[in-house]
Amino acid sequence: MAKSQAMTSNLGVDYVIVYRFATTEETCNADRGRPDKTTASNHFEELVHRLASVGLATEVRNGENHSLLLFIRVASEKHLHGEVYRSRVKDWIHGVRSAEPSRETQQSLIKDPMVESERLRIIYQLITNPQAEGGAGITPKKGEWENVESLFSLHDHVYNKEWIKKWATQWLLTPEDLDDIRDRLGEKIGFYFAFTQAYFTFLLFPAGFGIFAWLFLGHFSSIYGIVMSLWCVVFTEYWKHQEHDLALRWGVRGVSQIEAPRHEFQAKTTVRDPITGEDQATFPAVERLQRQLLQVPFTVAAVLLLGTMIATCFAIEVFISEIYSGPGKSLLVFLPTVLLTTGLPLLTGLLTQFATRLTDFENFETESAYEKALTRKIFVLNFITSYLPVLLTAFVYVPFGSIIVPYLDVFALITRPFANSEKELHTTAVPNQFAINPARLRKQVIYFTVTAQIVGFATEIVVPYAKRQGFLKYRQMQSARAQKSSGLAPSASVEDAPEEKEFLARVRSEAELDVYNVYDDLREMVVQYGYLALFSVIWPLVPLSFAINNWVELRADAVKICVEMQRPAPYRADTIGPWLEAISFLGWVGSITGAALVYLFSNDGIGPDGSPSDIKGWGLLLSIFFSEHLFLFARWAVAMAISRIDSPGRQKERRERYLTRQKLFEESLDQTHKLPPMSEKGGEITRSSLEEEARSSSLGTASPEEKFWNRQRNWRESAQIGTGLIERSVPTQKEMEAGGKKEL
């Protein structure tokens, strides 16, 4: 029962800070100046004080390995409500919320209740915002607060259990399920699940159509290619629309505009605006632009390095598997795989580090700008590592294989200097025996879209789980041994109060979990989408494989967040950000590769006219040209059509904006009503008014303007005179004739 108590209640804890006052490495390597205990104590006191000063109550408990667990909760709900209200007003003023919050705090909270993610976000901001902005200024792992090892909220295990149970038994996710995630984990994670769900739903159509194409249309079907290209367009544009709508539904539209500044941003000049008095820490745009130009050499270098590596491994592989027939072939076959699996992650890691440094150097002002710039660079790396192998097979190996492969003998010459007579090699093994292996392309695509997905799933979910279980076992053993040997490292739990024991054990174990990064999951989805957009024409069952994979993935990600990760802090977002650009871009590239693949392989790898020699450069380029421009035109047309579609979210927003406008308008116009109503000039044409007119015109001192405007003193006079003019107008021909007839 105690166990279930610990699992079901968080005892009102909002956040937990792990404060590490000494690290194990420092213990071993004492020369590096470990802060002594007094410093650590003072620092910790400062931490607790700061938290208290922003209205947070704290409790401290012992943690593992020289750390303290600091439990945080809001001291007064009323104070929290004030903070929530402030945040909402700020949103409204920045145009994020369309309805003005009620002027009375409590009423506003009743009308629009606070969800858990909002509560946790506000508290998170209270803890991390700079002191100048009313926060405690605690920045985990950064600068002054390096000792604050992590800051996380506790999992809601009751909800998590229900969540996983519900999803596992449910075929499709409803919008309410997504709302639920948003309410719990914030909009940023909500957008990931919404995107994956939309992607999954959209996949159902090509999955079905793919089976049809696989059965009836044959390989490299142009019909399938066109349908997939259109599908990409519709999906991308639909998601843009949907994203907008979700942002409105969740009340976060435009939130990226008011995002908190980056802590690492280094202003070059601080300008105090003479009018607003607002200190503006700025960094000249031109200088940043210059720094961004470094991306060009970076991209070139990345393409060259990764490209060379992949191409080399590819060449070795082709050589060994298709030309080489010397000794050790059975072992040498694994050489390229070994090279790739060791070298590629190393190189990618290196380049990613470099990209991060480059982005740091670009010195962005906001987190979102930073993230966007970094994502773009990472996307380039991902693009190369993910798609280059297939591109090489499709556009180098197959069309030019018979020309290039013989040159791979250079390897043969080096690796087998003592081989049989060269003549034999050349004449028999290479130009005659060598034939392009058309199955290679399909095999490769199947590998990337089925095998690699399953392997990825395993490394993402199963391996960490096993690792963690092993680690826990190891820890238990170690601590048992330590206690037995000398009592040196007693477990942190020794001093726990009995009724808290279970709860604290749970918190300690959650403290050791990883931090969830939703962008990694998003990247995975986008890379997957890329295979679909670029290569699914090679093997029409790709969408089916992905549909199955993503159904599982959605649920596995939920499990991952609940079990393997610390509960993520709820961030806000109004888009999946730079990945949207990536999707759009991949669809575009897909229209090119799709056309090229169909043209090159439409007759099972032997070109449109039955023999590979009949592949014409201009034919290929013309297919690409038409396909690409049709794609761009379709995109334009679909975007136009979709932009016309209305949605409940948009309607709600318009309604709210209307009401707010109306209210403001009325308030502002109150005083114009005080203006005297328009009084008509003069009144009836009375004797006195006529006399007045006569007098004024006889005065002669009246300006020409006055004279002009005083001839007719009100609208009735104008009408009278006009009528007179009409009546007196020259009789028309007909009247003339009629008159003439009468006279007769």
Place this chain on the structure above:
Amino acid sequence: MAKSQAMTSNLGVDYVIVYRFATTEETCNADRGRPDKTTASNHFEELVHRLASVGLATEVRNGENHSLLLFIRVASEKHLHGEVYRSRVKDWIHGVRSAEPSRETQQSLIKDPMVESERLRIIYQLITNPQAEGGAGITPKKGEWENVESLFSLHDHVYNKEWIKKWATQWLLTPEDLDDIRDRLGEKIGFYFAFTQAYFTFLLFPAGFGIFAWLFLGHFSSIYGIVMSLWCVVFTEYWKHQEHDLALRWGVRGVSQIEAPRHEFQAKTTVRDPITGEDQATFPAVERLQRQLLQVPFTVAAVLLLGTMIATCFAIEVFISEIYSGPGKSLLVFLPTVLLTTGLPLLTGLLTQFATRLTDFENFETESAYEKALTRKIFVLNFITSYLPVLLTAFVYVPFGSIIVPYLDVFALITRPFANSEKELHTTAVPNQFAINPARLRKQVIYFTVTAQIVGFATEIVVPYAKRQGFLKYRQMQSARAQKSSGLAPSASVEDAPEEKEFLARVRSEAELDVYNVYDDLREMVVQYGYLALFSVIWPLVPLSFAINNWVELRADAVKICVEMQRPAPYRADTIGPWLEAISFLGWVGSITGAALVYLFSNDGIGPDGSPSDIKGWGLLLSIFFSEHLFLFARWAVAMAISRIDSPGRQKERRERYLTRQKLFEESLDQTHKLPPMSEKGGEITRSSLEEEARSSSLGTASPEEKFWNRQRNWRESAQIGTGLIERSVPTQKEMEAGGKKEL
């Protein structure tokens, strides 16, 4: 002196309405039910009454040919100020103005004085807005008010004279000159002049570079082509930026969002929104989309019709000028020109009418949406008629001339059935004698970019002027004759008061002027830009010609507006609208045609390798592919770079938004300040508090949560206990060793 008086003063007249109570045709064709005089009188009375009801004073005078001149001015300045203020508040609420207008009307007008175009726009809206929206509902030439022939304000001749004088002597226009136009004629016309000025300024660089290329780089220089393509990118993106900036500077950013609804819009359903109570006249988007699909057959038909016509004339021309050598050649040479100059305008007119009807049928809700849709269709027509002839020469005549031209003998067979022996014709005249005329392309481009510009200038400025002078002469003669013969049609000026005679004569002559349509001038500029983007690589002096032309054009347009047109009513706009899309599109197409032209003709019309037969399809397509994608990439990069550039307009807007936000924020937060400040839990650890703790924990009824949180009663206790935990932490290895050493 009286004359100059009439020219210098408008006698305070804001607008003039020409009310025609009987038309000449009706006079002749009396069966069609001419409204009799009583109806006309009543109708006129209603008109005057309506105007009076919205606070406008009127004066009526006699007009030419059965018409009345109704002079309108605002009766009370205070009332007008109220209207201006209302309009400004509305702008602010819709986010057009960034600063909230002062809450006091007069103060707002002092802070931000009303310019003439604002005044005239407000009065124009008073006259034309529906009665439900507080206007008089007078819609010239439409529906009930068909008799209101025109509604215009009077030229300010003093200003006009200065304007033209200033511009004629000034080399470049300053931003203040543009502000001046905007203050007088409104933002829509202001944007036209701003665009043309920006275009002219940008042209100076390619004009210079073009001379350089013409002298040193030879024809069809790839360097020139690349430079021009980049120039197009930079110009388009710069203009987007500039346009945004101007819209902020002129306070109209976002004005297209709040545009008045179209009078002709026919709602299908009127839905009363249950929440706002706002009547929403709507037309289903899906139905409109279906109607818009008609554009596809329309475009196809237009391309086919115009294309066939142009291609036929082209073929006839080639045939006659280059193959035909029979009788009547000197006359027949003019046949295609005659066909084109008569048939093309006829066909274009027909298609334009059709496009207008199609757009009417699409039933748009706002004027701007309507205008946009119509412009798009007109642009397609313009694209075909303007560029197809050159495209035919470049991409059909030159590369395929030697293949196609012989088939033109079909004409020969028909037109000359009795010609010399066919054998002779075929063998001598066509395949052997016929040679492509490479000068044709250049001649054609020179024609379109120099000759046609001058001709266009003449038809636009000189011809109307001459026509008008002639018309005036004719009228004078006619009226003199009429008076002499029977006194039937006395001039309208007979009854004029002597001091008004000159003024009224001027008004009557202005009433007969045409209505200025700024979109015609914009279209002309965009079509011109198209020649530059698409074909300037053929003859590098194109930009020079255009630069000279546009310097004159800017001034000629000013003269045109002042002399040949009624003073245009000031409309607002925040962009050059759909023409921006057109420019962007033309630049893109230019990247394709440019590459193709350079590839095809780079060695003076004989292909890259010196002989026309060496032109490879894949080479051409590859050039296009690279050029286009480089263009798109450059556009993306330039757009990114330019979007980072700040500007005074943007700064001003940010500042104003900041101030407004701050004010609203403070007002809204006033009452959250009333919340009690955060009080720290408990105080010092006193005996009583400890006793209290003991008691509460001994009570046993406390929930686990309470127990957990009551262990440490304030931050000082937390800090104390944390410090304690740190102090008591297990001694580290080093301390152990130190301790060990001491013991030794």
